[in-house]
Amino acid sequence: MPTPTANAAARFLAQASMGASRAEIARVQALGYAGWIDAQLAAPRSGTRWDWLIEKGFNGATFRNSEQGFDACAWRKLITAPDTLRQRVTLALSEICVVAISGLVGAPWRNFSAAAYLDLLEDHAFGNYRNLLGAISTSAPMGQYLTFRGNVKQNPTTGALPDENYAREVMQLFSIGLIQLNTDGTAKLSNGNPQETYGLNDITGLARVFTGWDFDLTGTSRDTPDFLRRPMLQVASRHETGASTFLGSTVPAGLSGADALKAALDIIYAHPNVAPFISRQLIQRLVTSNPSPAYVGRVAAVFNNDGRGVKGNLAAVIKTLLLDPEARNDSYVTPSYGKLREPMLRLVGWARAYNVGSASDAWAIGNTSDAATRLGQSPLRSPTVFNFYRPGYIPPNSAMGKLGLAAPEFQLTNESSVVGYVNFMQRLISKGIGDVIADYSSLLPLATNSQNLLAEINQVLAAGQLGSSTLGLIKGAIDTMPATTPAALNNRVYAALTMVMAAPEYLVQQ
């Protein structure tokens, strides 16, 4: 395999990492795509968000009922962790198996609960999807978010039945989806119609399994956050012990809560939808919004069997989807190929390209959810379990929509958010936020020569996607700016970065 060009390496990094930098581009060129992936799969894990929160004292009593520290620990990892592929997959998983900090209710230490959830996703990012399902299904944050923590069995006196929330969403969103799929992700049709995967009775059946789980406070209390990273415990007296029937199978009566959960997840996991349903979404998060059925099929086949008979090997799935010809080969790049970069990744891409740091280690970027003034998106702050955007979102009144094509990230894109983003980045690029500031030492020496300056930015941030016409437009404008003082050179760098990051040719990753 020939050495990838720098633009090709940067394009690969837009799919496989939290963002390119000169150094990372050089590593991809040195190792090749597969070698780089293997190195990332083998890389040691960066420190946990949880440990950072502890180190910074966020377990102090004053933070008990706050979210403080969470945004900082999340951004810090996204921007600085060397295991960049693991961070990218963790972020993708956080948008499939969604938890949001605002819904971590019923206990103190919301900051730690959110951190624990991201750490847990990261534990399994290169692991096995069945293990991931098991882990989230007993995780305290998920128990809080989808309200099965504290669920009780049917109460014959009050008539109360088990809470159905998790039973529904674990099937609809985290494993099989609503309609029967072929292995290539297309709908299985019967007389021309899609077939639903489950009905109301399946939900009430499965809901019986998710009873009896509660925080594990053994030897501890709510005065420290520790219980939030322990798997939940079964309280036998609250667990429904009768049989539970769903998806045409039955979890037999009399099993312990833990065994019933295992049996139920095995039933769900055996469904042929899991591989195409999850594979397609991972492709959408990393590579392109409308993968061909053949591409989905190739990745789903590896999901179903990694070559050693194992289903759900995420490392193999990730490697396959990134090395697939449809991800790597330019001949697949049609006018509808690619994806809108999600706002969080734009910020982190800039930060990684220009060595953004926080001298005090405070990482005070904060919650960036406000669309009118910030990014309209922030880590683990989806408004609902349906993520910031749906995988099937077709933007109305759009060229994509006319072709019936999805563009999930456009669900966040509107007249307020397009402006809020540029205004926010303009400020961030020039002033930083708190002490979170960039190091433009790689750009300032180029600032007197606008052509070289733009070539460098275009390559690292945009994988060379800005065409000559747009580059000419920006160059013409930069050339009218003074270049005689350090402040003037800074302004040239700021203006060039702002214009590139506002350009649609950058915003859509091809």
Next chain:
Amino acid sequence: MTTDISRRAFLQRASALAISGAASPLAINLAAMAEASAANASDYKAIVCVFLYGGNDYANTLVPYDAASYNSYYSLRPNLAYQRSALSGTVLSTASAPVDVNGVAHQYALAPELAPLLPIFNAGKMGVLLNVGTLVQPTTKLQFTNKSVPLPSKLFSHNDQQSEWQSSMPEGATTGWGGTLGDLFASGNGNATFTCVNVSGNAVFLAGRQAVQYQVSTNGSVPFAALQKPLFGSATCSNALQTLMTQAQPNLMQSDYARITQRAIAANDVLTSALGSSTSLTTPYPANNNLADQLKMVARMIAAAPALGAKRQVFFVSMGGFDTHDGLVTVHPGLMKTVAEAMAAFYQSTVELGVSNQVTTFTASDFGRTLSGNNDGSDHGWGSMHFMLGGAVKGARYYGTAPVVATNGPDDVGQGRLLPTTSIAQYAATLGSWMGVSNSDLLTMLPSLANFNASSRNLGFL
């Protein structure tokens, strides 16, 4: 009804366009309808959809109050039920009581936290729609059980039922009935951009085939800093920025993105000026209430409607948090309070602006919820109760059919999930008709409406 689209003009226009071959049949259809509608809409009218995301718990919103129904309600959700005594201040009194399928009369009370809406109801400016939900056609319980008639797809699923409410289709729809109203009326508005306005994000409800929803923040349109002030001191850079952000590209998503930016820039200039020159509101709005902030922005835009040349507008605001599987007793009353205070303030500001008879506000939500609870919440349901507010609403009364309060009753499809007896299409048709859409165009706007008896398509609340 103030407008009646001329069938003959419509056909003449359509055939003229067909000969020219200038547009697809559908575009012809809509262009012609829009022209005809615009011709007659000289007055101002707006509808405002208040969407309660998550699926509002109907039983603790409009609480059964007559002794028999209350007792059933209480026995089915003892952990979640209001005490009957807590409801005495918000009992709805009406000239005639709504009856259920068995002919039994019902009485209801608003959740106590909805008290700010009670004076509006009593003044005859608010109506209640009973057991409304997504339906393909009138459906009996037997038909539901036997699956012998088409049902809305993906029942009980949040995203799909939100989409069914807004667009008559599950997720993936690209046009909603609010947007179709926009298609019909945009050309009669001075500036088509402000026909369909969303203050809460993107919603398929407001997307038409031509009409594009305009998203505005609670503080108005957001200006590009770099277009207000030279970008890092360079006006040339500001100009270049505007050009590169808005120019068409071969990649479709790039062009789609650029089009949204174009709209943002164009709309900001117009809207900022119109808002600045319009009456400012004195009606007090509740603090720390995002729904109220959104509705206040709607009121400000309605005040600016003359400056914008708007004759027909469709607004969308929303609030989340209604998915009360858990902690219903703790959470739901606060949600009700937020909704009621926001909607009452908005109604008052339409009175202040002298347009209360021209603005109709209505609630919507993914679905209703179960009546029999889980331990501390309720689960996804189907039919629900909704409110219509405004001077044009024939209020202080109920519409639709009261559901029997029972599990395994005639209206129950499981744990008190209501089988709707009134469809969204009828709800939407009544609003559309008031806006001036002809009966035939309502059938185009709402594909399932034809499955309902012609005499039942307009619910009569306007």
